[in-house]
Amino acid sequence: MFNQGYLCKGENMERQAKTILLYLFVSVYGLTALGTLAMLFFGFGDVKEAERSTLVNTFLVETAVAIGALFYSVWGLNKKDRATEEMAKSNAINPLDSSFKDKIIPLENLKLPTIQLHENKHFKGCKFVGPSSLVILGGTIHHNGFSECGDFIALPDNVYMTGMLVFKNCTIEDCEFLRITIFSDKGTAKGLATIEGSSVKGI
Structure with a gap:
């Protein structure tokens, strides 16, 4: 059992946790992408020609996964907000109702x-x-x-x-x-x- 105040507080904490995880994921991807680009175009890590295609493919896969995860996370947060709003509307109390x-x-x-x-x-x-x-x-x-x-x-x-x-x-x-x-x-x-x-x- 719960009241609205506890419900809203729990939802806000869940949203904050998801936002932190999203930023953490983007940060990790950014560092990984920078490292890969540095090896490909700036000569860091002494990359051999045979390894270059593997790095390019890895970078493309990482980018695709990151974009997919980003859109999924943003869509999930927006969907949660809409669901919360609809729940609040459906449970609104008008004391004058019969x-x-x-x-x-x-x-x-x-x-x-x-x-x-x-x-x-x-x-x-x-x-x-x-x-x-x-x-x-x-x-x-x-x-x-x-x-x-x-x-x-x-x-x-x-x-x-x-x-x-x-x-x-x-x-x-x-x-x-x-x-x-x-x-x-x-x-x-x-x-x-x-x-x-x-x-x-x-x-």
Whole structure:
């Protein structure tokens, strides 16, 4: 499991490593090519006439390999950039949407400018990523997984809370919650208590 920040950091490190290897390869080729040219045209190394054709062929092969490797490396880096950009676009989160399917959602990305309430929305096959906290009030909760979420906490009646993200009467199915502390009303908490391995406090 990961969040976007870790993903971007890993991709940047991979790109830097590939760029360093590319420069290293070009440098090694450049030194080799200079040595070959020096032997062919400037008399270094006392090259015999019989060896000249071998050196020329070797130089041509080295050049062809270098050009091929250069184009492949540049094409690979550009392809990786395009794939990363497409992935970012496909996984972009608009908190005003009414439904979300097969999304990796850092919970902070669902926060709204005013009241933090998502009502009557549909989440299917999503992964909610913390660390964060969430209030679930009613709705349909079906076939979900909870990893590193700790206890579910049932809130007292008529409690007032602010600054927390709230799912009210939402449908949440086939989703996974990672490192998220979940609060709920007592009715919802009783439903959460039926999940295998769950622990609910406050009821």
